[in-house]
Amino acid sequence: MNTLIKICGLSTPETLAVALDAGADMVGFVRFPKSPRHVTLDLGHRLSLQARGRAQRVVLLVNPDDEELAQAVEAINPDLIQLHGSETPERVAELRSMVRRPVMKALGVAEERDLEALASYAKASEHILLDAKPPRTADALPGGNGVAFDWKLLKGLDPALPVMLSGGLNPDNVAEAIRLTKPKAVDVSSGVESGPGLKDPARIEAFVRAARTAFAAQH
Template sequence: MSIAVKICGLKTPATVTAAVDGGAAMLGFNFYAKSPRYLTPGLAGELGKLVPADIAKVGLVVDATDEIIAGILKEAPLDLLQLHGSETPARVVEIRARFALPVMKVISVAEAADITAARAYEAVSDRLLFDAKPPKSMKDALPGGNALSFDWGLLKDQRFARPWMLAGGLNTGNLAEAVARTGAMAVDTSSGVEDRPGEKNVNKIKEFLALASTL
């Protein structure tokens, strides 16, 4: 697969198996309690047993304390922590040191200044993920997974010191354009392979991965 794919927000054996069999590079488990994609660390640990060692298990947390992260890792061994909140560069450093795991910092994007702000995380995180920043007027907006895209042109010709992923409303209808406009070599989808928030569709997962393999 030329475009690496992370399927995020997985909650069932069937969807995990579909992502694994379809060639996903990363599987995401959501530990943000307010999200419809939330699952307990215990369930994530059980689902993780279905994941081969060459596929990364990613844990999504939002402004989590050390105690919360430690509790998650006790039950669900992970390969990468995805920080999807307002974590500062200093906090990223603390988490990497405390848990000895790679960290991917999510950058919420609405304007060019948000891309500039990402530079502060290049030296302290292992990966960057660019996602759409929800508008302030959006009711009950989540940190991510809102089925929103941002202006992909903001990433055109940008170069970063760390590997980066593109997220934000990606689905089979817009994936090819998103990759072409941004030059992304890795993408993340959650809402784009769902029937409704929190309910993944096995066929949509398979179709998304199949399309990514052709790009």
């Protein structure tokens, strides 16, 4: 698997253009009304057309039912589905079979035992996104909270697993995160924002540059 850099939660043509020009490999569009990064189906469609052929397009869904999944796929035509809820491995496999597209499953990590489910999900999806478990507050989002988990928990993780590191990454710490965990891919959302849902062009560019340099240093 080649190294990948994903910018998630893009919601305007302008910031999407910055991410594409910076060389992001994946761009993510959030379909979750409680999120400040939520996009309508119409906006998601337009952003997807803008990114087509330049980066892999990812639509993020949280515990979608069959109809919600079908609507998102029809409107946005993503290259990959990101499931960021409490979907079981069986449900992940079912949804993957339904749309016949690659799937990325997000797993919340706070302690070592949270990684025990990794192998089961790896059989049902193409990518596993390791994110920090959300804070235990009523308004916490499934992801995009800007919280990191203890990266040392990933020491000894099977390098063959298709893991993408997420959670609390930003332009200042992504190089250190890559050095410590040696992932094949990284994902950022709130770490390149000036406020909730407000992507910062300079931070997007700095993140991609720092991640790319750190990945190159591994070889």
